[in-house]
Amino acid sequence: MLQQLTPHTFFMAHNHDTDRPALGLIAGEHASLVVDSGNSPAHARSFLQGVSSLGVAAPRYLALTHWHWDHVFGAPEMGLITLANRRTQPHLLRMAGYTWDDDALARRVAQGEEIAFCAENIQKEFGAQRAIAVQGADILFDETLTVELGGLTCQLIHLGGEHSEDSTAVYCPQEGVLFLGDGLCQEMFHGAWSYDLADYRARIDKIKDLPCRFYVNSHWEVQNADEFAAYSQRLISLGELAGESTDPADTLERYRRAHGCDPDEETEGDLLSFVYGNRKRQAKESGRQ
Numbered sequence: 001m002l003q004q005l006t007p008h009t010f011f012m013a014h015n016h017d018t019d020r021p022a023l024g025l026i027a028g029e030h031a032s033l034v035v036d037s038g039n040s041p042a043h044a045r046s047f048l049q050g051v052s053s054l055g056v057a058a059p060r061y062l063a064l065t066h067w068h069w070d071h072v073f074g075a076p077e078m079g080l081i082t083l084a085n086r087r088t089q090p091h092l093l094r095m096a097g098y099t100w101d102d103d104a105l106a107r108r109v110a111q112g113e114e115i116a117f118c119a120e121n122i123q124k125e126f127g128a129q130r131a132i133a134v135q136g137a138d139i140l141f142d143e144t145l146t147v148e149l150g151g152l153t154c155q156l157i158h159l160g161g162e163h164s165e166d167s168t169a170v171y172c173p174q175e176g177v178l179f180l181g182d183g184l185c186q187e188m189f190h191g192a193w194s195y196d197l198a199d200y201r202a203r204i205d206k207i208k209d210l211p212c213r214f215y216v217n218s219h220w221e222v223q224n225a226d227e228f229a230a231y232s233q234r235l236i237s238l239g240e241l242a243g244e245s246t247d248p249a250d251t252l253e254r255y256r257r258a259h260g261c262d263p264d265e266e267t268e269g270d271l272l273s274f275v276y277g278n279r280k281r282q283a284k285e286s287g288r289q
């Protein structure tokens with residue numbers, strides 16, 4: 001089931017059970033563009049069934065927000081002209097040569113090429129029979145790509161950042177909708193999930209001048225402009241409070257002094273994400289000296 005955001009944009013909500021991300025649709029007069037292909041052929045089929053009942057122009061393009069499995073495993077099932085950042089392609093071609101049975105997943109987790117969170121969700125989404133195919137994209141871009149859909153345009157904008165260097169946002173200026181993929185998420189492939197404040201700010205700076213009514217993050221609820229501004233400002237404030245600290249206890253004490261209470265669970269998690277980000281950055285810096 002797709003939900004309508006604006007007259008010409010729709011999305012299918014995310015589902016944490018098997019880490020299915022939200023998928024988007026921008027429907028022009030002549031063609032529609034799909035944002036992300038889903039985490040399996042079944043996910044892609046369920047999305048396309050929802051699209052067919054909308055009575056909009058048929059999907060012609062698929063824009064991939066980044067290479068992570070949950071965004072690309074549905075692409076062969078969709079069979080659309082696939083658009084991706086140039087940085088996404090080597091990852092797709094690398095994964096096209098992988099096998100996905102339990103042994104192969106366990107080996108890649110042990111080697112640090114994959115994380116247990118993704119391996120577990122792949123096992124849950126596909127069950128024991130895993131016919132997984134990954135294919136390269138058809139059209140590649142470096143920083144931006146504009147797609148004409150008839151009466152509407154889409155802009156693919158390279159966001160980059162610590163979650164995935166190839167992160168791409170999909171913007172529809174006429175509708176004021178920005179599909180962010182995981183572009184504002186934490187770094188999650190090297191130890192504790194973390195934020196680097198400078199990196200987060202750089203990502204926000206790239207999108208802050210785009211007029212938007214709605215922001216669609218792949219694994220969170222849709223946010224309107226006020227909710228998005230409050231959310232990102234809150235994260236930045238937590239990052240500023242953490243400062244350069246690499247000590248969770250010291251940072252939590254700083255929070256208590258500033259706010260006169262303990263942080264709630266979500267706030268504590270976000271605050272400590274910046275502490276872990278500081279640890280990773282300092283480890284990297286000392287490795288360079």
Ligand SMILES: [Zn+2]
Nearest residue numbers: 066068164182
């Ligand atoms: Zn991701």
